[in-house]
Amino acid sequence: MKKLKILGRTILPGETINLEAEVAKLYDSTDLTMPVKIIRGEKEGPIVFLSAAIHGDEINGVEIIREVLKIIERKKIKGTIIAVPIVNVFGFNNKSRYLPDRRDLNRSFPGSENGSLASRMAKIFMNEIISKCTHGIDFHTGAIHRSNHPQIRADLSCKETKKFAKSFRAPIIVDSQTRDGSLREMARRKGVITLVFEGGEALRFEDDVITAGVKGCISALREIGVLPKLKLVSNRPKPIMALGSYWIRSPKGGTFKLKVKNGQMVKKNQVIGEVTDPLGTDVELIRVHNSGYILGINKLPLVTQGEALVHIATTREGNYKKDRLMDSVD
Ligand SMILES: [Zn+2]
Numbered sequence: 001m002k003k004l005k006i007l008g009r010t011i012l013p014g015e016t017i018n019l020e021a022e023v024a025k026l027y028d029s030t031d032l033t034m035p036v037k038i039i040r041g042e043k044e045g046p047i048v049f050l051s052a053a054i055h056g057d058e059i060n061g062v063e064i065i066r067e068v069l070k071i072i073e074r075k076k077i078k079g080t081i082i083a084v085p086i087v088n089v090f091g092f093n094n095k096s097r098y099l100p101d102r103r104d105l106n107r108s109f110p111g112s113e114n115g116s117l118a119s120r121m122a123k124i125f126m127n128e129i130i131s132k133c134t135h136g137i138d139f140h141t142g143a144i145h146r147s148n149h150p151q152i153r154a155d156l157s158c159k160e161t162k163k164f165a166k167s168f169r170a171p172i173i174v175d176s177q178t179r180d181g182s183l184r185e186m187a188r189r190k191g192v193i194t195l196v197f198e199g200g201e202a203l204r205f206e207d208d209v210i211t212a213g214v215k216g217c218i219s220a221l222r223e224i225g226v227l228p229k230l231k232l233v234s235n236r237p238k239p240i241m242a243l244g245s246y247w248i249r250s251p252k253g254g255t256f257k258l259k260v261k262n263g264q265m266v267k268k269n270q271v272i273g274e275v276t277d278p279l280g281t282d283v284e285l286i287r288v289h290n291s292g293y294i295l296g297i298n299k300l301p302l303v304t305q306g307e308a309l310v311h312i313a314t315t316r317e318g319n320y321k322k323d324r325l326m327d328s329v330d
Pocket residue numbers: 055058140141330
């Protein structure tokens with residue numbers, strides 16, 4: 001079997017180990033480390049990274065990985081799982097998306113040894129984890145006060161990625177291009193088949209999202225042979241394949257009353273909510289531009305003009321426009 005060395009440690013077939021990747025020191029010189037668990041099966045197979053909290057406040061994935069590890073540890077696996085439940089340990093400890101200097105770790109890949117803290121962390125993650133893998137799943141959530149319906153984002157122009165994405169069986173798969181500096185883009189360049197899971201909102205543990213993430217992850221691991229395939233065909237509905245997405249924005253400042261739910265199908269011109277003043281004399285109905293499915297919602301009713309209200313996935317080509325809002329693209 002091939003030699004597998006991670007963070008200076010050789011991992012033997014059949015071995016399960018916990019490691020701490022040294023990241024940096026805190027202000028008081030305490031070491032800050034990134035927890036890593038490696039489970040290597042007796043038999044050769046795919047090497048899969050599972051990562052979460054690359055945005056430090058997106059914590060549903062931390063729990064998803066913990067639950068997946070509990071399941072995997074009871075089974076015989078083929079290949080290797082490298083679990084990194086908290087990539088951005090600085091952000092996680094500060095309940096923040098960012099690093100202390102406000103840099104975004106998921107815009108800092110592939111990173112450099114002499115760059116910013118984010119860049120150095122990205123470099124460690126790239127060299128020690130991603131470059132050793134064949135597959136990966138990176139877990140995210142919406143931003144603060146924004147909730148995403150459980151979904152997979154992947155580059156569906158790659159056949160293998162598409163197959164891997166479908167096997168996750170999330171309710172929606174969004175065909176999404178990678179963006180410069182993201183983990184997914186760098187993994188793609190290294191030939192690592194990578195999915196991004198999005199579900200729920202920042203700073204929450206949400207049962208329905210965690211269940212979707214755990215079930216999806218186990219199902220995807222079965223597809224690539226890390227876990228044995230089930231003889232029974234899953235009765236979960238097939239995912240909706242979205243070609244793109246767009247945000248509906250508020251035409252003015254005021255309070256927003258939402259009238260739809262995440263995952264719901266909506267038709268063109270359907271009212272999804274209203275923006276109003278406190279006396280209710282100036283009510284503006286918010287309508288759907290193009291039919292689709294609700295992918296994400298703004299949960300904070302206080303909105304300004306231009307505020308992103310609802311994120312909609314579209315399934316017909318030419319029926320959407322790409323919105324370059326930072327947190328709409330993992
Ligand atoms: Zn994120």
